Amino acid sequence: MTQRMKIIAYLIVSITVVWIGRARAAGIPADWVLYNGKILTANTDDPNGFRTAQAVAIYDGKYVAVGTNQEALDLAGPATKKIDLGSRMVLPGLVETHLHVHGMALSHYLGRSLNATDPPIQWKRKSEGLAQLRTLALQKKPGEWIIVEVRGAPPGMRLGVPTPETPTLAELDAAAPNNPITVGGGEYFPALVNSKTLELLYKKYPQGVPGIIKGPDGKPTGTLKVTAAMVLSELWPELTQKRVQDLAPLFKKELEEAAARGLTTLATRVDWDSLRIFEYLDEQEELPIRFAYATQMAAYTPYSDLLFRRVPMLSGHGTPWLWLSGATTGTLEYGNGPANQDACLHKDYPREAEKFPIWKDQPFGPHGECRLTEGEDSTILRNFFLNAAKNGWAVTNLHVKGDRALDDYLDLLEEANQKYGIANLRFSADHCGFIADEQAKRAKALGMTLTCQFPSPTGDDGQRGTLGAYRAIYGVEKAGDVVAPYKRLITAGLKPSAHCESHKGWAFACMQYEITRKDDMDGHIWGPQQRITRQEALYTYTRWASWHVWKEKNIGSIEPGKWGDLVVIDKDFLTVPEDEITDINPLLTIAGGKITYSEPKFASSVGLPTTGFQAPPNWWERKGPKTGEGM
Numbered sequence: 001m002t003q004r005m006k007i008i009a010y011l012i013v014s015i016t017v018v019w020i021g022r023a024r025a026a027g028i029p030a031d032w033v034l035y036n037g038k039i040l041t042a043n044t045d046d047p048n049g050f051r052t053a054q055a056v057a058i059y060d061g062k063y064v065a066v067g068t069n070q071e072a073l074d075l076a077g078p079a080t081k082k083i084d085l086g087s088r089m090v091l092p093g094l095v096e097t098h099l100h101v102h103g104m105a106l107s108h109y110l111g112r113s114l115n116a117t118d119p120p121i122q123w124k125r126k127s128e129g130l131a132q133l134r135t136l137a138l139q140k141k142p143g144e145w146i147i148v149e150v151r152g153a154p155p156g157m158r159l160g161v162p163t164p165e166t167p168t169l170a171e172l173d174a175a176a177p178n179n180p181i182t183v184g185g186g187e188y189f190p191a192l193v194n195s196k197t198l199e200l201l202y203k204k205y206p207q208g209v210p211g212i213i214k215g216p217d218g219k220p221t222g223t224l225k226v227t228a229a230m231v232l233s234e235l236w237p238e239l240t241q242k243r244v245q246d247l248a249p250l251f252k253k254e255l256e257e258a259a260a261r262g263l264t265t266l267a268t269r270v271d272w273d274s275l276r277i278f279e280y281l282d283e284q285e286e287l288p289i290r291f292a293y294a295t296q297m298a299a300y301t302p303y304s305d306l307l308f309r310r311v312p313m314l315s316g317h318g319t320p321w322l323w324l325s326g327a328t329t330g331t332l333e334y335g336n337g338p339a340n341q342d343a344c345l346h347k348d349y350p351r352e353a354e355k356f357p358i359w360k361d362q363p364f365g366p367h368g369e370c371r372l373t374e375g376e377d378s379t380i381l382r383n384f385f386l387n388a389a390k391n392g393w394a395v396t397n398l399h400v401k402g403d404r405a406l407d408d409y410l411d412l413l414e415e416a417n418q419k420y421g422i423a424n425l426r427f428s429a430d431h432c433g434f435i436a437d438e439q440a441k442r443a444k445a446l447g448m449t450l451t452c453q454f455p456s457p458t459g460d461d462g463q464r465g466t467l468g469a470y471r472a473i474y475g476v477e478k479a480g481d482v483v484a485p486y487k488r489l490i491t492a493g494l495k496p497s498a499h500c501e502s503h504k505g506w507a508f509a510c511m512q513y514e515i516t517r518k519d520d521m522d523g524h525i526w527g528p529q530q531r532i533t534r535q536e537a538l539y540t541y542t543r544w545a546s547w548h549v550w551k552e553k554n555i556g557s558i559e560p561g562k563w564g565d566l567v568v569i570d571k572d573f574l575t576v577p578e579d580e581i582t583d584i585n586p587l588l589t590i591a592g593g594k595i596t597y598s599e600p601k602f603a604s605s606v607g608l609p610t611t612g613f614q615a616p617p618n619w620w621e622r623k624g625p626k627t628g629e630g631m
Helices: 003-025 069-073 101-110 126-138 169-175 195-204 226-234 241-260 272-283 304-310 378-390 403-420 437-445 466-474 476-482 486-491 507-516 534-540 543-548 578-583 600-605
Strands: 032-035 038-040 055-059 062-067 081-084 089-092 094-096 146-148 181-184 191-193 212-214 220-224 263-270 290-295 322-327 428-431 449-452 566-569 586-591 594-598
Touching (some): 094 543, 101 241, 169 195, 181 195, 191 226, 195 226, 220 226, 241 272, 241 594, 263 272, 263 543, 263 586, 272 322, 304 378, 437 486, 507 578, 586 600
Parallel strands (some): 032 081, 094 263, 146 181, 263 290, 290 322, 428 449
Antiparallel strands (some): 055 062, 181 191, 191 220, 212 220, 566 586
């Protein structure tokens, strides 16, 4: 820690102490007192040495007392809301460090992407897709945009790799001769476009942009790789303020769901239009949980140095409910992982694999998609990271799932560290798709922050998923040892955080898999040597997670002066049988002294209103990962 940082830290602590002391001396009563509980404070760096308290008092959104019942109750006044916990357990508010809530809100509550002009179209065959585009074009005025997602498209089209089923530019032009179209695209997905769209793209960027796929004649084919597809959002109609206000309730509902599972903070990347909606909710004081975001402002642009220089990096800068964590390109690979043959690996993907038929086509080549070292956009992508480091920016919320992708990334960060020094910037790698001993040591030396997903309790069905794919390539023992290896990271001195990354994902289920690593399909334990303790699992969702989002001084533990974020649960996290941790339910979630969720029966028993998103216990995804040994 530099001398300047030490002085700032000292001032923050001094101000906090004075603030708490004045509140007590003035006889200002606490807003909340929760007492007669078992409160896991997570107040030390050692997950095995934290204090267990009986009670807390919260005033003006912050803890002013953490200790015995009497110490907290002494701060109560006539208007203080007092809750007798009845010996129930309290945890610091949970922090999920990789959760794309904006995309989930749009998918589950709107049914389309933020900028889509029309509902998604079904696209099983080229002829069907083109027919639907023609129908849409007939309904539009000349020059009006057609922006649609597709459902059921063939793999090559989804991955931005032309196949016989991919329409040509001439076919796209014939379907919509008078309207610019985007099929797919947005954020980190390839797209199909017609000549009208290409005209607008070249008008803005006369030299073109990387990722415009061209044929043998050197002319565009109508297919855009992710690099070029991300630029399309600069051409689309701007989101109106009315549209922002109309969509805000959908985003809020998704955040209320997160609060119902005990989350008080989350982190993700955001596009500009989604950020406008979150900012609107923050301005209206309607954010039910806190939000750390990585901006996509410089992703895949040749002008990243200019952008980074013009905007100073202020990690943690914003409001107590919405703040900046860094910049991101989203992913170093296409993003789905080794099961879809897009993760960048050292070893060749097998050509024949019964459970992974997509590997036969190898659209990215034998090693998958290695964006940092291969392809026309690799130089732009590498410069993004170097320019971020040069200008003091962190890169966060970055998907890394392949072993070679991680090595390429570490090589680049070591170069950046030698040139500019990045140990204090907290560059991240998300998902922990593959991390061996040497990689963990290198990450520690670079001051990195990692968030892991031991594969999600959703999505893996025994034929797909990271564990199943790595088993097919490297064998069951190695797969279990390198996928989300929490113990290895902790041993290396890192502070891993965790995430489920699912609309209905259950944080306690994800913590259970960190602890047991047990497969629901047949009971197989994937990499027993990478199991961690309950206390360590708790830290991945609290104290260590707060470091990941640049708010370790404010959240992640229950201590005087920190923000009053907590979750009351119905079972003892430390003693409930391991296989029943997933059955733990939140009874009350408080963020900054505000109730964001209350379970009806508990709320009634302590005189509180029922608050927040309500769903039956079986609505949540509490089981997985289904990537079984019996494959």
